[in-house]
Amino acid sequence: MYHNRDLAVTGIAFSEQHPELVAVSYDYNKDIPSEPPGVVLIWNTKFKKDSPEYVFHCQSRLASVAMARFHAHLIMAGCYSGQICMWDNRVANKKTPIHKSPLSTSAHTHPVYALEVIGTHNAHNLVSISTDGKMCSWNVDNLTQPVDGKELLSRQGKQASACQTRIPCLCMSFPVADMNNFVVGSEDGHAYALSRHGTGQPNTQEHTFFDGHSAPVCGIAFHRATGPVDLSHLFLTSSSDWTVKLWSTKAGDPKLRFSFESHNDYVFDVAWSPVHPAVFTSIDAEGNLFLWNLNEDIEGPVARMNIAQEGFLKKIAWAENGQHLCVGDDQGNLQLFDVHESMYVLRSEEWTRFARVLADMKQANEEADEMSEVMSRLSDGIGLSGGSTVASLAGVNVSPRQNWRPNFVAHLHLRRVISITTIVSRNNTHLFIDIIYATTY
Template sequence: MDKRKEELARKRQKLAELRRLKEERNKVAPEKDPALAAEAPRSRTEDVRDLVNLLLNDKKDEKRPSTPGPTDLVGDSDGGGSDKEPRRLPLNLESNGTETSGSPTISLPQSPQVSASGSRFIPDFSSFEAVILDIAPKEVVFYDKEAQTKETSTNPPAPSEDEIRERVEKELAQREKQRLAQIEEQKAKAEAERRKAAKARDLNEEQRKKILASVDFVEFVDHSTRLVGRVLSDDYDFMKDYSITQVDDTDEDSGNRVKYLYSFFDERWAKSRATRSVTDVNWSHKFPELCVASYNKNPVTSSEPDGLVLVWNMHLLARPEYVFHAQSDVLTTTFSPFHPNYIIGGCYSGQIVIWDNRTKSQPVLKTPLSANGHTHPIYSMQMVGSQNAHNLITASTDGLVCAWQLDMLTQPQESLELVHPGHSKTDEVSVTALGFPDAETTAFWVGTEEGNVYQANRFDRAGSKAGINQYDYYKGHWGPVTGLEFHPLVGKVNFSDLFLTSSVDWTVKLWRAKSASRPSSQVQTITPLYSFEGADDYVYDVKWSPNHPALFASVDGTGRFSLWNLNMDTEVPVVGLNVGSGKALNKIQWDKEGRKVAIGSSDAKVHVYDIGELGQAHPDESKNLQKVIADMAAVSEIESARNVAVGK
């Protein structure tokens, strides 16, 4: 509405301006005749101005077609109407002001005539708002009528869906065939080029020797042959049919028999009859299929190392898994129970050496040849302690006992010289065997060359000093002690005070250890509980079963392996076997489960036997063993009293 009012106001101003101009022209015109004065010709300048104003007003009116123009208002103000014709104004004007004939003209409205009364009609404009209604058109429904006719075109019919599918499948198959043919062609070309490039070239003798001597080639061949050997040594019957029931009469008594499994032997290290001997055997605590054996030097050849340690694998029989060397005969060896990669050895020269299976054949650590450590042969050693605090205890034939930390072998952590004033020849005690009871780290027992067994302490303790207990004699053997082992903690009853010893006097003896916390104040001779005398030669080693409380095994110089069960018989072994070719058997060791034994012989062979059901303990084995030990103790006391009476 405001815009509309503004437009009306502008138009009124224009009309007022036109009236003023007209009145001025009327005043200037001659006043003789009002009629003539009204029709007097106007000047060309005024006509041009009126034309311009008219054109400008027309352009504005085109933008607002609903608004009446000023000329319409002027023309209607006279009220006369039809007798007033608009004047024609020429478009082409000459310089002298004359009108050019034939030129197109434009009509202009004449000036409005003023009424006699002098008043002018002014139209009354009003505004309104249009209401637009959107009415939906009426829905008109159309119907088409058609007739279905048969197509009579002469063109071939369009292919069906099955035909299109078949055509597409043929095209795809053809493309796939072409693609495969291209691939095969490319493969054939590549294979031909590879064969051409890989054509074997002849090597001269110098090049062959260089390749064979290279470290990478040797390691590759060693590793590859080791893997192939494991596969070939596996005796698993992959053709066995489990759906066929087979009756094997030989398995009826398999639970009561000892079964031979295999022997570890390498001809490279045993080329003649005067060969190396196995000095010790041991099983791995981490890998149950690994067994380590130590050997003395070969007296025939000097080109080989004196000391040798071989690690054997039950899945690789033809050759050792690892080979380690030493500068002196290795008399004892063991896997470290706290370091799965370490193999520890004690040498004839008194050195302690440590090998690592992640490195080469030479020791990674060894003790110096000096007076700080051992200078005599080391026949026995044992790891004591726990994972976080453990020591290696070694003993040599000069009576020196040392404790070592495996990561520092420059000098022993502690040294203890075992001396006895009552010794027949020298004060030093020549140690040939050493043993700690289970869960004991300070008190230990040693077997000596003269056949006696002594108890010793690593440290001073209440009632006793460090060193040998001089008042307690374990006397029973008449020759050097070759083996000593305490009863393991097996079953519900603790038999850790029992220990076995073997000797060159052809016997194995069972002892009960006196408490180390209550030493004697005067000389006391302790006799064995029982003596097993079934051997016909030197008894070189004896070991308790780790699973059966009443079972132990021994080996002797005749090549005989004896298995004893105290709950079944104490006079004769339950099993006695001749092992190998009859050579002397030096060492024996049970595996962790107590089902296998490894036996080292003097012909450089390690024999493995399966104990079977004999190695499995029944629930009442511990109680039965208690009764047997009580009977042995009673008989031993009676014999001791009889001997004392006879001596008196």
């Protein structure tokens, strides 16, 4: 565990050039007003030192962080002020960003909740989104003004004349190896599929939206693993409505959707494994970390663990090799997990198994939709009382909630290492090993 004096974690990003390094952005501590409101720490997960490798400060609260994929020394963060800050770990003065975007109506004016560097080594941009309903693309070498910006618009109603409003974006994800298309989650409970270079009006962007959540979408993640089956069209959303949902952006495939309903509180973040096609993780406000393997079970996690003694979990990120998992909470704790090798050493049939699971999900949705339509027609035709209720229940049965017995948790208490926790799934497979170190900053 890496601890930073009760500052809430707002973002986690691993370095591609130095996989052992992870950047973490923190919110301000209102109990220490004399300190800078924004801080980014770089932790070394290889040596598990009790102090960060680098400390960067900012005079604005921070809402997100990103490591520059093609610049090993650059770190960027999104601010609550709407600005973007950049630091260079080679510069001696780390208390001041080397670059900062201006406060301007041509950029963001609300908190920047998501940043992502996309593209190739020779052609790449930093993309940012905000609750102001804008998407901005930036040249990493120049934050003076965005090289491109669009308003992300939501149409209220199906008519062409319907009112359009800006999408208040909370999270964002790009598919692997795609510079143009992306999805965002919003405060209105919808997910939207958008593109940076669409065919709509200049400086605006219309969308395809996914309606299913009844509360803000807090986390969103495209499928990341690459293999013999193309699954890059899949994405997950997590929400304050206590659910995680699976969607597809694939044209003509609207029936692929599923709801995972094992959480009992706000689900703040979700993340696909970068190597296993059927594995993802989710975290919630009760302090629970859930590990899902859809090849084994689609109705509940294969392992779960409560890791926040106080407060709630905020952010989650996988290491690129799929062997480690970082989780940050609202108390400033960053916990590093070693994942069992069954989660990253794949058997050859995992991809085909997951393809069959997805096909079964789609078929179940189609059958539920048909049942709902039949019950609705029965109700309309003969005046059956409660027909709509029966129809809605037919849809609910697609993803039943189920009470799962807690997984076994064994604790060993040592002198320097505070605890070692092993998480065992229902089939007694060891899935997590969490080593918690006594660290301070």
